[in-house]
Amino acid sequence: MTFAQLFASYWWLMFPIGGMLMGVIAMITHYNHRNEMLKILKSYVDQGKEPPASLLDAMRSDEDRAYDWRWRGRYGRYYGPWNAWRKVIVWSALAAGFTYAGHYTQLGEANGVFTALGVAFGVAAIASLVWALISSFTGPRDRI
Amino acid sequence: MDNLTNLFASYWWLVFPLFWMVFGVVRMALRDSYERRRLNLIRTLAEQGRDIPDVLRR
Numbered sequence: 001m002t003f004a005q006l007f008a009s010y011w012w013l014m015f016p017i018g019g020m021l022m023g024v025i026a027m028i029t030h031y032n033h034r035n036e037m038l039k040i041l042k043s044y045v046d047q048g049k050e051p052p053a054s055l056l057d058a059m060r061s062d063e064d065r066a067y068d069w070r071w072r073g074r075y076g077r078y079y080g081p082w083n084a085w086r087k088v089i090v091w092s093a094l095a096a097g098f099t100y101a102g103h104y105t106q107l108g109e110a111n112g113v114f115t116a117l118g119v120a121f122g123v124a125a126i127a128s129l130v131w132a133l134i135s136s137f138t139g140p141r142d143r144i
Numbered sequence: 145m146d147n148l149t150n151l152f153a154s155y156w157w158l159v160f161p162l163f164w165m166v167f168g169v170v171r172m173a174l175r176d177s178y179e180r181r182r183l184n185l186i187r188t189l190a191e192q193g194r195d196i197p198d199v200l201r202r
Contacts, residue, residue, distance in 0.1 A: 001149040010156060020163050024170060031174035038181045045188050051197070059199040 084132035091125035094118075 001009075037059055044051040095118050101107070102115030182200060189196055 001146065001153065003149075006149045006152065009153070013156065013159065017159065017163075020167070024167060027167075027171060028174065031178055034178055035181055038178070038185055042181075042185050042188065045185060045192070045194075048192065056197050056199050 084128065084135045087128040088125060088132050091121050091128050095121035095125050 037055065041051050041055060041059070044055075097118075098114050098121055099118030102111050102113075102118050105111070105114075107114065186196055186200055189200075
């Protein structure tokens, strides 16, 4: 395979890789931005001054809230019942789909595989349902 | 060249998990520096006996 053939086969990889690089750059610049804001705050504090309210408001808007309850972080994972219930839905849908495919279609030997996958997804759905119930009743509360 | 392209043709999809791992490590490192700075700022405020602004809490 020549380089031209390789490029002809995988040119589309440019797009996902480009997107990933953009994601990394966005993440790095975002953290730099946050760090610079902390430095500014620190210089106010070192001088014994009160930092301006606008600076604190700008700090309030995002990153540290990414791990807060019910707050969808842009870069961080998010926890909490919305996420837990979302998992229940996804696992249930997968379990239903694979079980249906295993029982009501003619796929030959693949039927057994589909049924097994359906059962596995069903177990995951039940486990995530239990987890969703627990986290709905015992999770941390909103801060604001 | 030929061997290398064949290898790539077989395992190009590894780009995604590998990149995801690198992404995770970079994120952890950045998060670490941010958290250190945040805690350092909180300590400075505490040493001066001042209130910790709500935005510095999590």
